[in-house]
Amino acid sequence: MHKLLIFNDEKLLHQALTHRSYRNEHFRAVSDNERLEFFGDAILSFVSGEYLYQRHPEMGEGEMTRRRIAMVDEEQLAKFAIEMELDSKMLLGRGARLDGGSLNPNLLSSTFEAVVGAYYLDKGCDFENIRPLIYELFDSVHPEVKIVRSELDPKNQFQVFVQKDGHTTPPKYITEKKGGSDHSPEFVSKVYVGDKFCGEGTGRSKKDAEKQAAESALAKLKKGR
Known part of the structure; x- marks a missing residue:
């Protein structure tokens, strides 16, 4: 797990890692991560825009829009999930595991979004507390990769x-x-x-x-x- 990803409420992290296929097989499990995924997606949309605005004062609105989409698309978020070792911690149902769910970009990116949503809640709904983690991840993406993927999307x-x-x-x-x-x-x-x-x-x-x-x-x- 990433060094900055420390939760005060472990139940929130557990929920963020719980796919609906796992919950359907474990009736005592906490709620699945779909609501947190929705919330995390909204947070990433905002923070990625803020990141580009702050990091690239020379960049126009059109280019920022293209870069933002590339930075938070499924492929990139799945890579972030693997970097944070979420692939080995996702709670998946038997069918999802047998189908290689821990390597599925869709499940990986969705889990990453859910963890971001949970992390924001855990840190008191304060963007100041989550920026170091998200900015570090965005900084790790090579500029040329951002450009190429934004042009192809x-x-x-x-x-x-x-x-x-x-x-x-x-x-x-x-x-x-x-x-x-x-x-x-x-x-x-x-x-x-x-x-x-x-x-x-x-x-x-x-x-x-x-x-x-x-x-x-x-x-x-x-x-x-």
Whole structure:
């Protein structure tokens, strides 16, 4: 576990590590980590924006948006989870374990988000107490990696198209779980610009579904040129 990741309330950490597949097999287990995952995702979105604003005063809004998406995407958060040794500490159900859940980027990134949410609560809901941990992780990502991944991400590309087309509001993704099992869910995402429907995608994680939706929207834009 990371040297800065010290919890006062171990129950919060336990909940953050508990996947719903584990809870379904252990009825006495605490609540699963889905609410904490949602909370941690929101925290990371804010802190990553703040990090870029503070670290890169020369960077424009469009570039900051692209970098932020790349810094908190599934692949990067899964790497953070492994660096913090969460892969060996996740509480997974038997099926999820047999399916290699401890190596699944979706489960790893979701667990990382949940741990961030729990850590924020444990530290008195004070950003000052969690910045050292998150900033250190962001600092560890090589600048060139941030640039390359931000350029390749379809959500970033679609954002650029939208901005060039004169829209001031970013694309909005509406993503819902539509099926699958506890350890292998299926999500459907629809992307809108304003009230206009632009594309739809499916995936085994919210992030994958949103990427597919962005790719669908990009394909329509390029076809219409």
